Amino acid sequence: MKVAVTVKMKYEILSSSSVILSILPFKSDAQTVWDEAFQAVPGVTMQEVPAAAGEKRMKIIDVPDAGTVSFSFSAKVENIMKTIPAEQLVDVAIPLMPASVLRYLHPSRYCQSDRLYKFAYHKFGHLYHGFDKVMAVRDWIHENVEYSGGFTTPHTSAFDTITEQVGVCRDFAHLGVALCRALTIPARYVTAYSYQLQPQDFHACFEAYLGGHWILVDATKMAPLNGMVKIASGADATETAFASTFGNLQFQDHEVNVTLLDSDFEAVDSDSTLQGYSFS
Amino acid sequence: MKVAVTVKMKYEILSSSSVILSILPFKSDAQTVWDEAFQAVPGVTMQEVPAAAGEKRMKIIDVPDAGTVSFSFSAKVENIMKTIPAEQLVDVAIPLMPASVLRYLHPSRYCQSDRLYKFAYHKFGHLYHGFDKVMAVRDWIHENVEYSGGFTTPHTSAFDTITEQVGVCRDFAHLGVALCRALTIPARYVTAYSYQLQPQDFHACFEAYLGGHWILVDATKMAPLNGMVKIASGADATETAFASTFGNLQFQDHEVNVTLLDSDFEAVDSDSTLQGYSFS
Amino acid sequence: MKVAVTVKMKYEILSSSSVILSILPFKSDAQTVWDEAFQAVPGVTMQEVPAAAGEKRMKIIDVPDAGTVSFSFSAKVENIMKTIPAEQLVDVAIPLMPASVLRYLHPSRYCQSDRLYKFAYHKFGHLYHGFDKVMAVRDWIHENVEYSGGFTTPHTSAFDTITEQVGVCRDFAHLGVALCRALTIPARYVTAYSYQLQPQDFHACFEAYLGGHWILVDATKMAPLNGMVKIASGADATETAFASTFGNLQFQDHEVNVTLLDSDFEAVDSDSTLQGYSFS
Amino acid sequence: MKVAVTVKMKYEILSSSSVILSILPFKSDAQTVWDEAFQAVPGVTMQEVPAAAGEKRMKIIDVPDAGTVSFSFSAKVENIMKTIPAEQLVDVAIPLMPASVLRYLHPSRYCQSDRLYKFAYHKFGHLYHGFDKVMAVRDWIHENVEYSGGFTTPHTSAFDTITEQVGVCRDFAHLGVALCRALTIPARYVTAYSYQLQPQDFHACFEAYLGGHWILVDATKMAPLNGMVKIASGADATETAFASTFGNLQFQDHEVNVTLLDSDFEAVDSDSTLQGYSFS
Structure with a gap:
């Protein structure tokens, strides 16, 4: 694109x-x-x-x-973006993670994964495959959190959103990051320009580390994954503020x-679970 | 030493x-x-x-x-450790900070500096010199927070400690880091072995970035600064867990x-404000 | 009036x-x-x-x-309103408090006095006389919390305001209530119409129980105490919502x-500490 | 009994x-x-x-x-205890609630129902009958929250427990109260002596107001409902502390x-949803 x-x-x-x-x-x-x-x-x-x-x-x-x-x-x-078949997107064992990836297992200001272990285990612990877990996280957020402005503030964190269940792209992404980390899947917050986002604005989504790739995930499902232009990734909104x-x-x-600019763009289905999309 | x-x-x-x-x-x-x-x-x-x-x-x-x-x-x-005279330990302007330092201005899991701006400004805003501010932060914590185990948990954060006013070295360090960042002074959490710490245990303190140096600060004042062996520094306890x-x-x-091991160690006064001590 | x-x-x-x-x-x-x-x-x-x-x-x-x-x-x-000389406004011993008063010692939704004991003791513990403590609470809030709309939400509580140090009359009153309770002084939240409040709106302040009287206190100092029309009192904003x-x-x-309606109203000095004003 | x-x-x-x-x-x-x-x-x-x-x-x-x-x-x-058939335990309309009941709709220190509306609606909003909702609340807590000591503190609240999903009888009861209130069902915290509770200790559960009765509910399901001796009921643990x-x-x-003391006690099934048990 x-x-x-x-x-x-x-x-x-x-x-x-x-x-x-x-x-x-x-x-x-x-x-x-x-x-x-x-x-x-x-x-x-x-x-x-x-x-x-x-x-x-x-x-x-x-x-x-x-x-x-x-x-x-x-x-x-x-x-x-690279596309990676779902079956390759497995959990990576801790000793095989590069140091640059390990830091994305830590809780951060807006992603208190240390308080979400039991929730994550209860909700997603029955799943075996890494990508299945991440897709289930994405779908749980999409089904349970209402996309609506005016309810959250810059202080709102994943721990708030998991219960208050309302927010904007930033809140959806923080919760996705926090839940992945609680499942021992490294995850980072991503800011982006997003083609076909309505209304036009900055966007936020997240990346989960699976099978050696950073896989892009958008729990809002508001725009096609292959229409994203990555701006920054980091621990959470604190490290990536516009x-x-x-x-x-x-x-x-x-x-x-x-x-x-090109005439032959084909948006991928934002709901698909067949393959992962990656910037790296 | x-x-x-x-x-x-x-x-x-x-x-x-x-x-x-x-x-x-x-x-x-x-x-x-x-x-x-x-x-x-x-x-x-x-x-x-x-x-x-x-x-x-x-x-x-x-x-x-x-x-x-x-x-x-x-x-x-x-x-x-290097010693740097107090008068050289000035605030560094944002555009002069290396990227590796800038990240220590962000709030983190246990150091919610984004919620402490007014408090920090009210309490320390009248001070002009960077090192004076950091020493005042250290002394305020030492005077207002009671050192006592059993009151805090791994989830306790600077935002709790600033009001609950009780904790251990970890809590003292988190609050020091958060207050410095709220004053636009980069700060990071430091884990250490500490000679003369009673009882013997791992220790935590913090570093503030002043005059181009990372200055070691221990708000507990429990052990001499020059008796520290640095283990790790990072955003907060999440990045430096033992x-x-x-x-x-x-x-x-x-x-x-x-x-x-050496016979001529002279402990520096943990209460001194004459100079800064730095590992870098 | x-x-x-x-x-x-x-x-x-x-x-x-x-x-x-x-x-x-x-x-x-x-x-x-x-x-x-x-x-x-x-x-x-x-x-x-x-x-x-x-x-x-x-x-x-x-x-x-x-x-x-x-x-x-x-x-x-x-x-x-009754006026009671300051010297009569002493702390009441627990066994002498009526049951209807005892409930106002408990922490409540927006007044987490259980987390403010050390803060209250450090800040006001040196004072002996009940009314002096309550006046010191009022003055501390007035000096440290900035009156400004748009920063707080309906979820903001005393535990937030004590550190974030910004808010509206509701936040000032919640913090006053919480600090009094932390000092073992029963306190309740009061809603009121307030003559000379600018701009005209509903108002909130609090009452502290001293010397057997519920004494009205307004930490905002925005309007004369004797210009208040009491609407409701209760544990906090939850029990007194308009x-x-x-x-x-x-x-x-x-x-x-x-x-x-009367021509001879004389506003009392909202900053006075000479006597208490009471609706009961 | x-x-x-x-x-x-x-x-x-x-x-x-x-x-x-x-x-x-x-x-x-x-x-x-x-x-x-x-x-x-x-x-x-x-x-x-x-x-x-x-x-x-x-x-x-x-x-x-x-x-x-x-x-x-x-x-x-x-x-x-009175037993009331499930079908009579309907939601009571606000204008029909006595003032003494209305206060149990408010959020309180440990039961922040004001932050649980969307969660409660998403999880239980499809149910029509009051008693069905309360039984679903009880069962959700029982299935999702692990009964285990040592994880929670006196400061732990329903908003923590709903995500951290671990706690003791106090935490189970606070969450039950908060969820009922979020569903506009008045609820209060109850302390009790409990026959057959293992190990023997004080117990806590809650009451929901349905069909004009305060119905006893124990989300821990650790002891028979008809083996309870009620000590106190109130807004939450703050009003009923032992x-x-x-x-x-x-x-x-x-x-x-x-x-x-009597030889013919027959414990009721703590898992039953056929009827409600009430002390009033």
Whole structure:
């Protein structure tokens, strides 16, 4: 899939501040990015840095004391996800997991897997195959959690959502991550641009580590998996925030657009359990 | 300081399991480790792996279905911490922080800095100098939190401790980390062997990033800073657990000993605010 | 003080529902109520019932499946609060507390006094006199918690507010109640109409039991104590909700007005610690 | 059923303190109590008071600064519970609930029904009949929550247990209460002596208000319903604590015994759904 992505973000700056943006598409063998353009009005000092943990590209920006600042970003992305047959997506034994994967077994700020062991075991413990477990996690979330804005806050965590059963893509993804980790399946939170997401906005889903692959899962089932452009992955929303701000400034609004560039895109069924899709 | 460290850990294995131990002293320019010996009875399969995030060495162990398993570890360590004068320990601006440091500004499982901004600002916002803020955080915890076992559980977090005001070294360290991050000072949780800690046990404290150095801080003030042997540092206790277990096994007991090897060790005053101590 | 009170509330009814309103001024020796008028458009079935616990009057209303329903209520109230000199407002020993008072020592949904013992003791334990403790609680809340809407939700509790340090009158009152109970001073949540409150709205404050009197306290200090018309008191907001709804209906909006009827009202200084004000 | 009940409780008194005991069997038409004897060694000052809310008898005791204090209590109880056919145990409409019942719809300290609405609706919303819903709540708890000591603390609440799925009778009862309230069925926490409970101890279960009766429910299914001697009912464990202590004293141990006095007791099947059992 080839898409053009554009983003606009606007902040009111009250005193000189710093902003870290994680909105640049991640570059990998499965995702090619070109024609990137980033603009700030008025001009600012900035640098791009790679991640130290997780997978992301960060833009660190110094904004002077300057009223309103607008960022706009555009890029073209070609995304060729690998497909892996379900039967290969088995649980990986702990001693065979790379150190870079092991860290995604830990509980994190919004994914308290340490409090979900019994729930996960009761609900999914009868399943044997790794991918079956992850698909059952996805389906349980989709069936039990209502997609609805206005009920959750930035402090809402998987432990809240598992009982309160309402939330947005962020909450669905946190719960998916937490349940996989409680089942000893490494999992990480993924931010994305998403073709055919309605309404157009940033999106969040998650990746589970099975058979040596990071498999993309979207418990909201709101958009085709092969229409995703990966931005970042990390422990949870804390490590992958679209924007982290330091200083005295206020978010005003943002706008996201994803436009298809190739004519032969065929959306995969977001409900399928036949194969896994992976960016790596 | 030169010390000999010995640890014994015992588990009851109910079915074949995996254990990840983080009890090996961290190796760095400031800390030399030699004569390491690790033994498991009965014999097990194991490998040593470096960390992917944080600083630690992990031992990943496969234990067969075998009744009781005992691990014993011993090493000699020489620890030459840097001292940095207080006036150099200033706040570092966001754009000057390395990516490996930036991740320690995020809230984590047990350090919900995102909920402590106003508290931290009210309590420490009048201070200007970075090291003054961190010393004030240390002293506030020491004065307000009672050191006492039996009140907290593995689920206890900084958000609990800030109000419940009772806990052990782990709770003191989590609160220190959370308050520093709420003040935009990167901070990480540190596990250690500690000379003169009474009773002898594993210890936990934290590091704050000031003036380009990771400064060691112990809000319990129970042992001299220059008597510490660093084991691991990470986001919080989740990333630095002495033992993470997967499978069906039960912890029985453990024993830690730290013996001084050189005759001229002079303990630094754990209450001093004149200079910072750093392993890096 | 004599005032005229008017309230308007509007609901969108999606299917036949029940509403319990607690908006009628409480009647007591210290508060006379006359010229009450309650109207619902369209007409509904309703009954008035006294409270079984706490002090309140409830209106239980059956609303048919009927689009929009509007309630309007008006009354005149004369409020003659007792004033009790500070020195009489001492702690009451447990065995001397009436059973009706003892229940206000328990923690409740939004007032988790059981988790605040050490905090309360550290902060207020040096004070000897009951009224001094309650005034210190009031002042600590006023100085440390920022009055600001939009940060808290109906789920926010005293345990959140004590650290997050931001909220509205409801949050201030819950924290006051919880801290008093942690100090073994019975305390209850109070809803009120409040003369000179800006902007005009329902208000919440609390009562502490000292020297045999329920003393009114407003940690927001936003309006004069002797300008309050008491509506209800109970364990916390759960027992005193202005409206509890059962069925399928949505709150639209409400409007509150308090108009002075006598010409010689003198507002007491909301910051005074010379005497207590009581409705009983 | 006729039983003899004996209790012994021992406290270490560090300074003069007050204790409120709620261990006396509740007296009602369904439960006759005789031959009561209460003894404290050494002698103390005490009074018995009825409840202001909930149903209980309290013993308020002043203990001087006196080393160890022992309380012992014995009584004989005859308990003739009403049985009500399942089909009569229907939901009661809000306007038909007495004020004394309405308060048991509110969330309380350990029963956060306000956060369980969607869960309760998803899980039990398809059921039409009140008693069917309550029996389904009981069975869901019994099937999903593991009865095991040592995992929960006095701070554990229904919101924890619904996900952590482990606990003791107190936790089972809190979750039952919270789920019923989330379904708009008034529910209250009940403490009891329980014949055939193994091991012998105080017990906790709950009552749901259906068809105008308070129906006893025990989600642990550990003992026969008709072997219960009701001690107290209230909002949750906060209102019905066996002992509330004020001052400086430490619980040492306690011992409970329930001995059958009549020869023809027939335990009812704790798993039955044919009829409800009620003390009122």
